[in-house]
Amino acid sequence: MVKKISAIVLAGALTLSLAACGGGGNNAASGNDAEGAKGSSGKKQVIKILHWKQENINKAMEEINAKFEEKYPEYKVEYTTTGPDDEYKQAQRARLTANDVDILADLSGMRLSPQEWTPGAKVPDWEQWINSGLIADLSDQAFIKNWNANDIEKAGTYKGKVYAIPTGKVAMSGLFYNKEIFEEHGLEVPKTWSEFIELNETLKSKGITPIGVAGKDVWPLKLPVFALQAKILGGGDQQKWIEGVWKGETAFNDAEAIEVLEKMKTLQDNYMIEGFMGIDYASAPSIFATGKVAMLADGSWDAPTIATANPDLKFGYFPVPATEDAEKNASFVGKYDVTWYAAEKGPNKEGALKWLEFFSEPENYTTFVKAAGFIPTMDGISTDSDFIDNELTPYLGDFELAYEIMMINRENVGEHLAAEGVHTEYLAPGGVYKTAKELADVQQKEWEAAAPR
Amino acid sequence: MYPFGKGMARYLPLLLLLIPMALYLVFYFGPSVMTVIYSFTDVKNIPGSTMKFVGLENYYDLFYSGNSGERWRSITNTLIFMFVVTIVQNGVGLFVAVLLNQRLRGDYFYRAVFFLPVVLGVAVVALIWGMMFDPMSGPVNMLYDWLFGYKDMFFASFTHAFGYIIFVQIWMYMGYSMLIFLAGLQSVPKDLYEAGYIDGTNKWQSFRHITFPLIAPSFTVNMLLSIIGAMSTFDIILATTDGRFNTRTMAYDVYKETFRGSLEMGLPSALSVVQFLIILVFVVVAVRQTRKREVEY
Numbered sequence: 001m002v003k004k005i006s007a008i009v010l011a012g013a014l015t016l017s018l019a020a021c022g023g024g025g026n027n028a029a030s031g032n033d034a035e036g037a038k039g040s041s042g043k044k045q046v047i048k049i050l051h052w053k054q055e056n057i058n059k060a061m062e063e064i065n066a067k068f069e070e071k072y073p074e075y076k077v078e079y080t081t082t083g084p085d086d087e088y089k090q091a092q093r094a095r096l097t098a099n100d101v102d103i104l105a106d107l108s109g110m111r112l113s114p115q116e117w118t119p120g121a122k123v124p125d126w127e128q129w130i131n132s133g134l135i136a137d138l139s140d141q142a143f144i145k146n147w148n149a150n151d152i153e154k155a156g157t158y159k160g161k162v163y164a165i166p167t168g169k170v171a172m173s174g175l176f177y178n179k180e181i182f183e184e185h186g187l188e189v190p191k192t193w194s195e196f197i198e199l200n201e202t203l204k205s206k207g208i209t210p211i212g213v214a215g216k217d218v219w220p221l222k223l224p225v226f227a228l229q230a231k232i233l234g235g236g237d238q239q240k241w242i243e244g245v246w247k248g249e250t251a252f253n254d255a256e257a258i259e260v261l262e263k264m265k266t267l268q269d270n271y272m273i274e275g276f277m278g279i280d281y282a283s284a285p286s287i288f289a290t291g292k293v294a295m296l297a298d299g300s301w302d303a304p305t306i307a308t309a310n311p312d313l314k315f316g317y318f319p320v321p322a323t324e325d326a327e328k329n330a331s332f333v334g335k336y337d338v339t340w341y342a343a344e345k346g347p348n349k350e351g352a353l354k355w356l357e358f359f360s361e362p363e364n365y366t367t368f369v370k371a372a373g374f375i376p377t378m379d380g381i382s383t384d385s386d387f388i389d390n391e392l393t394p395y396l397g398d399f400e401l402a403y404e405i406m407m408i409n410r411e412n413v414g415e416h417l418a419a420e421g422v423h424t425e426y427l428a429p430g431g432v433y434k435t436a437k438e439l440a441d442v443q444q445k446e447w448e449a450a451a452p453r
Numbered sequence: 454m455y456p457f458g459k460g461m462a463r464y465l466p467l468l469l470l471l472i473p474m475a476l477y478l479v480f481y482f483g484p485s486v487m488t489v490i491y492s493f494t495d496v497k498n499i500p501g502s503t504m505k506f507v508g509l510e511n512y513y514d515l516f517y518s519g520n521s522g523e524r525w526r527s528i529t530n531t532l533i534f535m536f537v538v539t540i541v542q543n544g545v546g547l548f549v550a551v552l553l554n555q556r557l558r559g560d561y562f563y564r565a566v567f568f569l570p571v572v573l574g575v576a577v578v579a580l581i582w583g584m585m586f587d588p589m590s591g592p593v594n595m596l597y598d599w600l601f602g603y604k605d606m607f608f609a610s611f612t613h614a615f616g617y618i619i620f621v622q623i624w625m626y627m628g629y630s631m632l633i634f635l636a637g638l639q640s641v642p643k644d645l646y647e648a649g650y651i652d653g654t655n656k657w658q659s660f661r662h663i664t665f666p667l668i669a670p671s672f673t674v675n676m677l678l679s680i681i682g683a684m685s686t687f688d689i690i691l692a693t694t695d696g697r698f699n700t701r702t703m704a705y706d707v708y709k710e711t712f713r714g715s716l717e718m719g720l721p722s723a724l725s726v727v728q729f730l731i732i733l734v735f736v737v738v739a740v741r742q743t744r745k746r747e748v749e750y
């Protein structure tokens with residue numbers, strides 16, 4: 001009896017340790033199950049989709065998935081969402097490297113790829129994944145033709161092959177403004193920097209807080225800076241300035257870069273809501289929607305959230321006027337959003353392609369892009385959105401990608417430049433740097449220290 | 454002699470121990486050794502990628518690359534965190550434990566109150582204090598304003614955020630230290646105090662010469678737990694400031710670099726090894742010092 005027990009215990013211990021080692025093997029086995037099921041029984045194949053939480057988009061996705069399952073009853077869509085940003089990146093990595101996902105979204109389009117003039121630059125995750133053969137090549141898929149060729153080229157192509165579908169564009173460099181407050185005081189949308197400052201002064205003199213921003217999360221502070229960077233750096237040619245930084249021709253403490261920091265410091269010091277460094281991103285829309293501030297620095301994607309927070313509010317969106325040249329100021333800076341990749345080694349690549357094909361049908365894409373509030377990346381799509389048609393479209397002529405998308409960072413660069421930002425939160429009174437120049441000098445020093453050996 | 458019987462049955466306990474042993478080897482010892490090995494390579498978190506031995510390059514990068522200034526600040530922060538938490542948490546814990554040991558009315562209630570934050574969990578604690586410390590509408594800021602006419606940014610302040618995190622950490626785990634001290638206090642024989650009373654000792658003397666030496670084992674345990682705990686804390690930082698506003702510690706850096714930095718695994722491995730070595734030094738010194746004081750009775 002006892003002998004038997006000990007044998008069982010020993011066997012148990014052995015299997016346990018084997019099971020622990022066999023993580024990779026397990027996956028292969030479940031993959032085989034799926035294969036077998038397809039041939040014989042009517043068991044459904046699962047398509048695993050990974051995305052982050054954003055209520056309006058999530059709802060549309062569930063709608064699309066339900067329609068997909070109806071059309072292709074042999075598939076079942078498993079749609080998983082995690083928290084946004086870092087939490088999502090972590091899930092992305094874990095699931096993709098474990099071959100446990102078929103379709104995954106990226107937070108923006110594919111850019112930031114190291115160039116020949118950026119020796120030792122940080123290689124972005126997506127590029128490492130493609131180089132390791134984890135992402136499926138979509139070049140030959142018929143559904144790619146449904147999308148705007150220019151957008152696919154700009155945000156989904158790497159080394160001449162298509163790997164991703166960018167599902168929309170968003171404007172990031174604008175300010176939401178409360179139309180009622182503007183009308184009541186006879187104010188107009190400013191077209192130049194001095195008009196903008198004048199507007200802020202008028203609001204202040206009437207006892208209205210001009211600008212709200214969610215400083216606690218830090219990244220929302222980058223949004224108005226994107227406008228300043230795009231219009232000021234390199235005389236309006238960011239790409240030139242960024243290349244110059246790598247080649248040593250421009251610098252983080254040259255006059256243009258300091259002007260960017262100084263203008264943002266002016267806004268932070270004088271016109272932003274008191275205690276803005278304590279406002280978290282989730283509560284920013286309601287601060288604006290309840291009329292506590294006249295303007296809100298936020299991305300165009302938050303328009304549906306603001307409308308939900310106060311359905312009666314009349315609001316518009318205009319680009320932060322960075323310079324004295326009204327014409328130059330009149331366009332948005334932004335990025336591509338929610339970009340779909342299909343996993344090459346996922347459990348169900350075939351299903352993933354089917355799903356992307358289904359998603360690329362104009363009818364289904366319309367459902368998605370309407371809910372998301374994105375600017376469509378497919379031609380001939382009507383979003384029926386006043387906000388997009390009247391507030392965004394007039395400023396889309398010279399739509400440029402934001403600094404955070406264009407900047408190629410050095411590996412291990414310091415915190416004052418990390419995450420492709422300029423981090424104005426380090427400026428006084430919140431931070432320790434009293435002037436824009438001081439921060440700029442630290443940034444340039446960190447940039448040089450991170451140079452490859 | 455053999456509680457499980459004779460013959461083969463004698464080996465049953467050993468066999469049963471094999472299970473935790475195997476689990477320990479697979480899930481703890483193995484990964485630990487791998488971390489040390491990884492810290493000398495350029496391994497990436499991508500299956501099938503190649504791995505090259507790079508010597509001490511990762512360690513060099515840690516302290517000499519563009520963001521090395523932040524590394525030193527993380528280390529300084531970790532040490533500040535450890536010293537303040539260890540001293541204050543145990544000090545307050547001991548004080549409260551001594552008070553509660555006086556058999557005052559409702560001591561069980563107070564015990565529960567002081568221990569409650571430990572049970573709450575980090576997420577809830579961070580949420581509570583996030584609301585208390587809200588710069589716009591939090592009650593603490595109203596209190597500051599009313600008392601001193603001063604307002605603070607709390608978790609969004611470059612100069613104060615770390616202090617508030619230390620406060621929250623102490624608030625949370627103070628009850629834990631208290632409980633261990635309380636257990637130690639209750640094991641001190643009452644007759645020693647009576648003997649002291651006859652000899653005419655006052656309260657302070659009986660604490661200094663009877664209580665203090667006799668609860669030395671509790672001190673050892675508490676010191677050890679709070680040093681290791683404080684050095685490896687990252688959850689409360691993650692939940693309150695997420696490393697912004699000068700609140701990064703080594704443990705947070707390891708987490709950040711491993712799971713949210715680049716796909717490189719070598720650098721965070723090197724960082725964990727450095728962190729381990731620092732903890733080891735402090736634990737060895739602390740245990741030596743406190744063990745010296747333990748007395749037999």
